[in-house]
Amino acid sequence: MSRGNGILMHISSLPSRFGVGDFGKEAYSFVDFLVRTGQKVWQILPLNPTTPGTGNSPYSSFSAFAGNPLFIDPISLVESGVLQPEDLGNIPDFPSGRTEYERVWEYKKMLLNRAFFRNMDNIESDPGFILFCEQHSFWIEDFAVFSSLKTRFLGAPWYEWPTEARFKNKDQLKYINNNLEEMVLKEKYWQYLFFSQWGKLKTYANNQNIIIFGDLPIYISLDSCDLWSHPDLFLLDENKMPTHVAGAPPDYFSETGQLWGNPIYDWQACEDQDFIWWRERVKQNLKMFDLLRFDHFRGFAGYWQVLASEKTAENGEWKTGPGEKLLSRITEIFSPAQFVAEDLGHITPDVLQLRDRFGLPGMKVLQFAFGPDMPTNPYIPHNHIYNCIVYTGTHDNNTILGWFENELDMKAVARLREYLGKDVDRKNVSREMIRSAMSSTARFSVIPIQDFLNLDQKSRMNTPSTSRGNWEWRLLPELLNKDMENFIAHFTAIYGRTNHKKGDTG
DSSP: OOOEEEEEOOGGGSOOTTSSOOSSHHHHHHHHHHHHTTOOEEEOOOOSOOOGGGTTOTTSOSOSSOOOGGGOOHHHHHHTTSSOGGGGOSOOOOOSSBOOHHHHHHHHHHHHHHHHHHHHHHHTTOHHHHHHHHHTTTTHHHHHHHHHHHHHTTTOOGGGSOHHHHSOOTTHHHHHOTTHHHHHHHHHHHHHHHHHHHHHHHHHHHHTTOEEEEEEOSSOOSSSHHHHHOGGGBOBOTTSOBSEEEEEOOOSSOTTOEEEEEEOBOHHHHHHTTTHHHHHHHHHHHHHOSEEEETTTHHHHEEEEEETTOSSSTTOEEEEOOHHHHHHHHHTTSOGGGEEEOOOSSOOHHHHHHHHHTTOOEEEEGGGSOSTTGGGOTTSGGGOOSSEEEESOOTTSOOHHHHHHHTOOHHHHHHHHHHHTSOOOTTTHHHHHHHHHHHSSOSEEEEEHHHHTTOOGGGOSOOTTOOSSOSOBOOOGGGSOHHHHHHHHHHHHHTTOOOOOTTOOO
């Protein structure tokens, strides 16, 4: 059975002169880098729209279907004639190592507006645009209207809109103003540009035998097009506000649990509609990705439900998830080989049974492996199985160097050194953990690019339960030099994980 390797790095982290990673030449260069180093997988985070109000988190989007216009590459728009070179204006002096989301969006929105108004008269007759709208008909109209209303009401959440707009109805275009139809077309056009560019990049990667591995968050945001347009699929009161919200029960880390605040699905209503919203959501994601991770997979088996009036998650209760019914319906249409279960956290036997019932690979995170139970710990390499994906850490973890320097006590460091058989220190701990991951029997090992580069905790992508400074880290282009390329290629080959391009008999 073949084993492969991959790199975890989100699109936003790519180098770019426009302040945030995008679908431009640096993305294609990174695919080339993956090929040269023998990688099989490029794992990224959700590509849905982000907003400063939710900390720019790709896991807190106002659409489960739409793409993030921030990732549209301006140079490609110029090359295709959508923009003229002078439209780029004076490109701001954005920092290279972090993303300043609000500044970037201010500039990119200006460019995207120019693109729309330059081409407005021809958009609706463009065969490519017409086909795009047909292929995305399940969600595109609702999203465009919702986004236009959100713009009309200065970004306010839908539950603060006037009553006539809060509830989806046929009279909204008349109610708002005569300009809404133009705004709706613009939102559709931006999505058309996004998916056109992403499709070309994904095809480029696939043609070189690179798998794009994406992520599907289980919950949606309260202020989202999805709840606004499908309120019947959630547990809501007569004002369309949640009666119950999602969270996690009290545990060793939190005496009051975690109150996430996401609306809870009315799973019976979802089933009564033959899970069509879920089927369409998965279909949309599998247009974008080759492999799809179900984030918070345990929520499909059972989930923690809390009354919306509660201030903490203490008084919630476990509810049975849609589990086998939902996944059976999904896998009637899509192959289980396209899915991965994020089986981390409070995992009970029913979660593992559901995962294994559909043959989904789970996740093994090495940072969780070196506790007092190390010999029997499911994350330690000697307990891995083939049908799993091993990580040194995920986007929610510290970097390996940051973990080593800031999160391990002396006993854990001793266990780590004993297990690895090395006197590891800050200079070599990332390298030795990468060795451990790649030597695993796991089908794929996926390494965050920060760990290949041995970066400290200042370069971590996200710190859960914090609202500032996340999702901002970006790769400095000079770090992916020839030495790093040789290092990654060498380790990938040593542990038998080298990918071969299509047609390559080597």
